[in-house]
Amino acid sequence: MREIQLEVLRYSPETDSEPRFETFQVPCQEDWVVLDAINHVKDHMDSSLTYRWSCHMAVCGSCGMMVNGEPVLSCKAFIRDYPDKIRVEPLANFPIEKDLVVVMDDFMEKLKASKPYIIPKEEKSIDDGEYLQTPLQLEAFKQYSMCINCMLCYAACPQYALAPEFVGPAALALTYRYNKDSRDGGKAERAHMFSKSEGVWECSFVGACSEVCPKHVDPAAAIQLGKVESAVDYFKSFLMPWSR
């Protein structure tokens, strides 16, 4: 049992003009994660504390927050890795809805804009069975399909902080994921994601997104590669107009 000081950002739009911090003394088990401490507060100290969570196993993507200034999944942030004073805040770069809950609308719109679905290269009926896809072809996009939409990368992204129009790491990684799928033929329809000024060209390649990504999606790599391919396509359109 270890007692920590949990400093939580509180903000209720109906009663608070600006966010404030509230501190709770929380007795923690050795193997607890930060989310367990927050749940303890909700259950035993203040039932109005507001945050999102569900799976408690780092796969639903709902519990992202800033813990001591870093964007993390609170269900996978072990208390043992932190000092006695732990500060939790909502994910940076998003508007606060209440306490630790942020407004996700912008992110959801960006996901949608990336057209994250197979636009088939060739139509195939179910009766004809599956598309063949070798393990190597699967490898080409697999990593980029691991994104749990936790938005930690947006909270870490300096570009998104400056220019919220930037479509951002996860949406670009998802675009790249479908472009790279051997079953897909929709790259041209997604070209706007990589070519528009709010797209890939904004990225300054700090790589902060890949560093915080809990699923090793490496969105920075997707952006780099997407940028190169997008440039190639762009020049190709001048040099070889017939190739399009």
Add this chain to the structure above:
Amino acid sequence: MEIVSADVAIVGAGGAGLRAAIAIAQSDPSLKVALISKVYPMRSHTVAAEGGAAGVIRAEDSLEHHFNDTVSGGDWLTDQDAVELFIEDAPRQLTQLEHWGCPWSRTPEGRVNTRPFGGMKIERTWFAADKSGFHILHTLFQTSIQFESIERYDEFYATDLIVEDGHCRGVVAIEMRSGRVFLFHAKSVIVASGGAGRIFPFTTNGAIKTGDGMAMAYRIGVPLKDMEFVQYHPTGLPGTGILLTEGCRGEGGIMVNKDGYRYLQDYGLGPPDPWPRKKAMELGPRDRLSQAFWHEQQKGNCVSTTYGDAVLLDMRHLGEKKINERLPFVRDLASSYMGKDPVHEPVPVRPVVHYMMGGIHTNIDAATPIPGLFAAGECACVSINGANRLGSNSLTELLVFGQRAGLGAAEVARQVADGMPAGVETQGREAEARILGLFDREDVGESVAGVRNAMTASMEEGAGIYRTEEAMQATCDLIGQLRERVAKVPVKDKSKVFNTDLMGVLELEAMLDISQTVVHSAIVRKESRGSHQRLDFEKRDDEAFLKHSLATYRGADVPEISYCDVVITKSQPAERLYGGAAEAAAKEAKEGGSGEGKAA
């Protein structure tokens, strides 16, 4: 109160709800779909399924094998017409997902690969490493984005279903971000809201799985079927309850007790060698494995952990390469949450509540007895799962019956005239008043956590792996009291915006209603079958109990329990045999000229 009109309203945007929505959008883009979910679709609990989805694809497999495995796995409480339909549609549904982009694991030739799961004769489980549910959910969600006719209402907490003139005509839900109450007026409604594992203290289920949809249907008079059947998954991490997929054993992992002995051979699942082999030992069905744990615990053969007794899941012999390729998530979960890297150490595990076989009573078209109301996925009971679900049938189930629910609801919607009957709005306003009334409760010292913890502890005590009359009666009594107490739990957070305190009270009411159906259905089933094991009635009793239980709502009173027949088409109830016993019986049957599983 805001009023939204749609043709079909769907509650729940997990696998089943999304599959239903896509089915409607594809079959008839003119129908407006309102997809209502208390969380963003990608947070739905389908995301946590690891192992895979069953569908016959290998040449050496057959629909008959899948049928027999499912029916015997369910201890003959499955409806065989539903199972037949299910297994036939399964490969098509999984192929459809492949076309939508699901990154299934592949063979070197580029075909979809399969792995074995417990209780199956031939490897039949399609998998995407050990994140199959995650990939299925994201594939469905992302695919659904392209359909303009699907209007999503993310983070809307549904509280009531509206029935007018005997027909289901709508849903009441709270918009979390504003606290406003919405009335979704619709021509048909689908409930696809998942299970209720959170009524137990130790579960693989996420926080959202509080049985809201089951409770809504129950309260408007739809019976909940076979609620006494609760599946324990044999391999959860002690403490957190985090699931380690059956795929661990499918790939060759073994279970040992404190002496390193493969104890499953003592419980009718041996002999241990050769290993791995299907439908034996570690690849026996989940109910048998969880029950074997209980016996080992009685014998004092467990290892002890901070969170109580456990056995060991040993995967070391699989080697680092295979573990990284096939079970990377398992490695990550066991290493971070348990401090045990399966490449180097056995991992302590114990049975953990995983799945409700029971649920909203539907027919094979996913229709409930109330016209216009459909249900699919874990919240529903078709029933293909009987008394014990076969691993990897549930992901397929939500596809097969999600689509059927969608098509059925679309058909109904086309037949219902436009316009909102006056009674729908009246009922909506009544529901709104009830919700707002919760804010007026006085604080008399009750709390969500207090009542919830009493409920979960009692459910484990009375409705756990092994059950007795006395323990169940105590739980029946306590749940009755808790239903009175929950009416006194105040909503302390008075704000409108994202009020999880309010949601906590409503979820708790739902969980108590569901708990009551579980334990009341269990106490009158005086036999042992599948996951329902009684120390006071150790045998299966087909004469008296080869029947589905139906729990019907009676307000503040306890539910009424009645029964309906099980549909048997070709497989007469027989003894469930695994391991060497099953092989011997199959050999005998072959020589006698009849098929496996004593199918006629």
